[in-house]
Amino acid sequence: PTDDELELQAKYDQQADRARRRDDWSAYTSLFGKKAYPEIDIVYSGQLVFSVEGYSHGLRRTFADG
Structure with a gap:
């Protein structure tokens, strides 16, 4: 993961931890x-x-992706 993705993951983890501590189970x-x-x-x-x-004879012999 990139540095931006790791920062966003840390933000998600902090939000989940705060929701767990305040017993907001739907957010958690x-x-x-x-x-x-x-x-x-x-x-x-x-x-x-x-x-x-x-x-x-007259049939396609090679199939390739782009």
Whole structure:
């Protein structure tokens, strides 16, 4: 996580702790386990190509993503 995301997570944790201490369980349960950043980051790193070898008279032989 980035520094901004860590600061936001600390803010969420403080808000949840304050809500727990004042017995505001609806606020606490809405903040409990809330993350300021995603669990995983998706990084596209290449190109996927599916190629079919063999007889291909008039048929598409290669399928690739952009």
